[in-house]
Amino acid sequence: MKILHIIPSISADMGGPSQVALNLVKALRDIGEDAEILTTNYGMGEVKTGDRQEYIFDETLGLSVPVWFLPYDPPNLKEFIFSRAATGWMWQNLANYDILDHHYLFSYLPTCAAAIAQFKKIPYTVRTMGQLTSWALAQGKTKKQLYTTLFERRNLQNAAAVHCTANGEAADVQGFGITTPTITLPLGVNIPDEIPNAKQRLRQEYNIGTDTPIILFLSRLHYKKRPDLLLRSLADLKQSNQPFYAIFAGTGEPEYREELVQLTTDLELTNDVIFPGLITGDDKECLLQGADIFALPSYSENFGIAVAEALVVGLPVVITRGIQISPDIEAAGGGKIIEDTQESLTEALLTLLREPEKRLEIGRKGKAFARETYSWSAIAQQLATEYKKICYANKP
Incomplete structure (x- = not known):
């Protein structure tokens, strides 16, 4: 044909x-x-x-x-x-x-x-x-x-x-x-080659402590994706004295990006959050394989390629029900499916941050599901x- x-x-x-x-x-x-x-x-x-x-x-x-x-x-x-x-x-x-x-x-x-x-x-x-x-x-x-x-x-x-x-x-x-x-x-989703030192390399790149969990937002910086909601939940984590470092990798309209940077300042998160812009190729794979949690609290996604990319390398995901493949991920046990609220997002992140063994288990289930399905x-x-x-x- x-x-x-x-x-x-x-x-x-x-x-x-x-x-x-x-x-x-x-x-x-x-x-x-x-x-x-x-x-x-x-x-x-x-x-x-x-x-x-x-x-x-x-x-x-x-x-x-x-x-x-x-x-x-x-x-x-x-x-x-x-x-x-x-x-x-x-x-x-x-x-x-x-x-x-x-x-x-x-x-x-x-x-x-x-x-x-x-x-x-x-x-x-x-x-x-x-x-x-x-x-x-x-x-x-x-x-x-x-x-x-x-x-x-x-x-x-x-x-x-x-x-x-x-x-x-x-x-x-x-x-x-x-x-x-x-x-x-x-x-x-393409199954990438494993980067054995991804976690070490990512921490060196962004000067992150070895014991600090990394939360990854990898998508367009667009209000539909709700990076603002994630920032507010990160402020909740900081108030609860939960260590973390968050990377918001992606591009967007300059005005909206500036709004997010200003919100980061207002929430006193400037030492805990970075906006590195669009990351591609080997550097993107290092992000996915080196992070500890993937978060995308989007209003609406028909599929969410970035979600599948996270799953396929064993990264546990925290996503909303607005992402239409969420029922399949929930059934496979490959992630935390949350309601569209700050409270629900904060609770899911705290659970995964405080229970590293649970993170690994969810990541393993998500990886097996994604490699078979996608x-x-x-x-x-x-x-x-x-x-x-x-x-x-x-x-x-």
């Missing part, structure tokens, strides 16, 4: 969805499928545009996939990313593919691709990326209602399938009034089977 994944941007600043597209296309190619990516150069620096190129997305492991980068038209909205060049390219080239896989809602590239696909009778699937949760739909509600009326509902209804990563996401699709068949498959190879095989069913059903 010739498969095209369409995503507005694969910039690291766009968070987990970029990694999903890159790793899934790599996994599909590894099992013999001819998969590519169409995207824009938004957030990509000096990347070459116009021609298909082999894009290296993980220099440490030497991982690459074929990508078509088309120039976007500034000024632009991060969520929308309009591109006249991509529009023309899609009219000329989409019919060369057997099936399309669209990432994101409420964004120009997948919206335009869906319209062209319907006109040219090309089957396509849609990934809602958690954008149909009640919380997500409440953000920019008026704009999303208008966009839904004009484009999105029609595009979802005319898709061959909607790809969901958890049962909760499939329920959100149905709750939105969409009757299109859903495919529920989790996303995958295999890119197995997921790619299952997805390829679904693609083939769709292509067969759409043959004249």
